[in-house]
Amino acid sequence: MKPGMKRIKRVMLPLMVACCMLMTAAQLKAQYVQKERDDTIRLWPKGTFDTVAARYALQEGNGTIKGVAFTRPNKTIYGRTGKRIYANKIKVVLFPVTPYLLEYLDLRKKQNPKKLKFVYLSPDAYRFRLEAVTNSTGEFTFPKMKPGKYYIQGVLGWYSSGYYDRYTGSGYNGYGTTNYYSRELYTTDHSDLLEKFVDVDNDGQVVEVKLK
Template sequence: MKLKKYVLTLFYVVSATAVVSAQYKEPEKKDKVEVFRPEMAFDSLLAKKMLARGTAVIKGVAFTRQKHPLGYGVPLSPRILANKIKIVLFPVTPYFEEWYQLRKDKESIRRKRFVYLSDQAYRYRLEAITNSDGEFTFPDMKPGKYFLQGMLDYTLRGTYNAYTGSGYNNYGGRTDYYEKKEYYKNKEDRIEAFVEVKENGEMVKVKLH
């Protein structure tokens, strides 16, 4: 009887070990990451042609505005200028249009769903660095449609009422006491805009926010 019990216990131990070291392991739902890709092939010749030298200029200013901790905008909040950040310009090819639409439809950071831009497509880009006023320039541009993007880091600042204790007033009721305190939270905003150059020699101005 003892031998049978020992064999049965050993079987459970071996079985449990087999599950841990199995060839396939189902991830927890919260750990699943979904990656989507455009079906269209990337046309490198078209992208290269769109980024050839022209005589137009794209000038812009990059900024964001402080948002509420819950994510919605704060009316009349001052601009937070993009101080010395990188602005990336992509030619809007049919591949890129599919990628952008797919991102609008599918991407969700909270649900861990992401849309992949191919390494080849990412190589065909131009870059500019803003000054301390958030201003940037892309010279020598050809007529065409372009997509601008930057990642702007800033510190969210706000106040909250911190509970400091309670006491009883002269009428026998309880009074709670609060003290206003500041909080700081690091944020990163993805600022984006489409811009179109219609003809050579023109200057196109854009607000990137």
């Protein structure tokens, strides 16, 4: 290739790239730009959250809430329910029970992710909470609790597995048709919401709960 042609190619390549960028920018710029659709239905409690009452409910006391978090598969094995799956290192959240929280929990029954319908807790209501982390056997503790009514929850992720026969094809012989299958392993992910209302009746009381 002649030296002049190489120089022309070196000049033309950046020009072509610049032209493509300008054409792309011109295509994105217009008088009318269609907005993205947002079909999400957002539901909020209508009541007013009482921050003063929530702050008072979370003041320190002398009680203790001790618990173990676990789930149990629904399938039955020889007439028994599945083995316990303990919540290993999950976060357990505690809220003081207020009229606002009760309205939220009732409204949450209408939540339907398939229809893009979601229920939200106000930032103030979410701010007034306590958190604990379970150990490998699902145990957790909330110390220094004063008498009152509380709601605790956690989300436990787990999976199940099994085998199925996957069809791989058919063969023909003098006796007819033979279908062939291969044994395949499958896994299914699960996410269980663990929740419970807890009452601390007396100052200094130790309440033991099963969060499931």
